[in-house]
Amino acid sequence: MLVVQRRLTHYRVPFFERLRADMAAAGLELVLAHGDPTPEEVTKRDGGQLPWAHHLTTRYALGGRLCWQPFGALAAGAELTVITAENKLVYNLVEQFDAASRRVALWGHGANLQGDATSLRERFKARLALRADWWLAYTEMSRGLVEGLGFPKDRITVLDNAVDMTELCEQFAAVTPAASAAARREMGLDGGPVALYLGSLYAEKRVDFLLESARQLRQRLPGFNLVVIGGGPELAVIQAAAQQEPWIKALGVRKGMEKVVAASVADVMLNPGLVGLNILDSFAGGLPMLTTDCGLHSPEIAYLESGRNGLMTANTLDAFVEASLSLLTQPERRAAMAAQARADALRYTLAHMSERFTEGVLGALAAPIRRGRT
Incomplete structure (x- = not known):
């Protein structure tokens, strides 16, 4: 064959x-x-x-x-x-x-x-x-x-x-509080909430939408930070924003444990554009993903159960920001969604x-x- x-x-x-x-x-x-x-x-x-x-x-x-x-x-x-x-x-x-x-x-x-x-x-x-x-x-x-x-x-x-969910789940489980704290210090993060973008950076990912939503969250959430892991043709847009706004952390491409440890500092995953296999990273890390009903998604969007293991909002900046703000300020709701995400990680191997x-x-x-x- x-x-x-x-x-x-x-x-x-x-x-x-x-x-x-x-x-x-x-x-x-x-x-x-x-x-x-x-x-x-x-x-x-x-x-x-x-x-x-x-x-x-x-x-x-x-x-x-x-x-x-x-x-x-x-x-x-x-x-x-x-x-x-x-x-x-x-x-x-x-x-x-x-x-x-x-x-x-x-x-x-x-x-x-x-x-x-x-x-x-x-x-x-x-x-x-x-x-x-x-x-x-x-x-x-x-x-x-x-x-x-x-x-x-x-x-x-x-x-x-x-993707290889067994290894990915084991890697997230192996991250110690000390390792996560060290990663926060390395990135210069304070005690505020952290959102993660993880994946390739190209037009369908809606990088401008991501950055504008993050700016609005920064205005409304003291100490909010955005961590971006990934490479691609839109990476320069992220890097330019990070130079002007230090609370945006442009890490570039990271793989294996280096990626996992960096991702462990986050509370949620933001992906307002095309969602594909990176939804499985959100499941493995217990990081509820927020996305929009943008009509761009790959078939893996079928794994998202909005309100259970992540959130899909209307395709507007206001709806996306309000949902993100709500989830970041409700730790119990976020923890319940994170637990469901981790459970679903075991379904897709x-x-x-x-x-x-x-x-x-x-x-x-x-x-x-x-x-x-x-």
């Missing part, structure tokens, strides 16, 4: 190691192939490496909107190829339309949740979504999207997309995701090829 990734991120490395073992236990060999990130993605500093993975020649065009990654030589010996559902991946068309003798599974969100569903681009993607023998859907939200396109529901496997992925692969291999039929 061949799995193709446009690029390999560090948070996928433990998953593919686990999946390789699960596939072997099922009598299958996992072949993983990946290419290179775009120049913009390089700034996120989130790349990963696996010595047993195959590297694909990668060429981008139209400012990264098209990508050519030929993987036909690797696919030739496979019974099944798993490819990601992205319009930019031109070579996918070769596999979906010409690989008549092997099965093709699509892995993805089910739709571009940041795109215009009525656009020619998204209508084209919706048609291609039917050109598959199986679907590996990120979440239950993704399943609904794929079913809504007319894909047979008995050929969809929900993965419950995750790499072991579960790998198990579901393996079940989907076995289902695809057992089913006849249906590609092209609606």
Whole structure:
């Protein structure tokens, strides 16, 4: 079985190691192939490496909107190829339309949740979504999207997309009060409330909205601080704000225990824009996430239960600030929400995701090829 990734991120490395073992236990060999990130993605500093993975020649065009990654030589010996559902991946068309003798599974969100569903681009993607023998859907939200396109529901496997939650939860649990206090001193934090932003920094994350909401909270909450962990094309915006306003702490990219210890100083997580896998960081750290109903979220937003393990507000600055202020000034409510978040961290694990992925692969291999039929 061949799995193709446009690029390999560090948070996928433990998953593919686990999946390789699960596939072997099922009598299958996992072949993983990946290419290179775009120049913009390089700034996120989130790349990963696996010595047993195959590297694909990668060429981008139209400012990264098209990508050519030929993987036909690797696919030739496979019974099944798993490819990601992205319009930019031109070579996918070769596999979906010409690989008549092997099965093709699509892995993805089910739709571009940041795109215009009525656009020619998204209508084209919706048609291609039917050109598959199986679907590996990120979440239950993704399943609904794929079913809504007319894909047979008995050929969809929900993965419950995750990162290595076992390690992440253990890391947060291992942070001592002394280590957290030392991190506060290092950042120059006083005893006031702290909000955390954790994740990549790009347009859909709404960095300007984040900064303006933080400024309003600073005016209304004495000693309020914002800690920002992450990199990307919008990092310079955060760094410029931090130079002018020292209560904003721009830490850049941090990984492993360094990231966890820095995150441990926070009371809540603020993410007014696109929410993706970083919601699992909020669960593991017991940091209730506040976001908005902005229409930009990835399928992992399905894990958020507003009022239980986090909060989703109306898509206005006032609503977001008022909800943040309320939660930061109600410690008992915040503690109850944090406890629910930690409990939910145990629901979304790499072991579960790998198990579901393996079940989907076995289902695809057992089913006849249906590609092209609606």
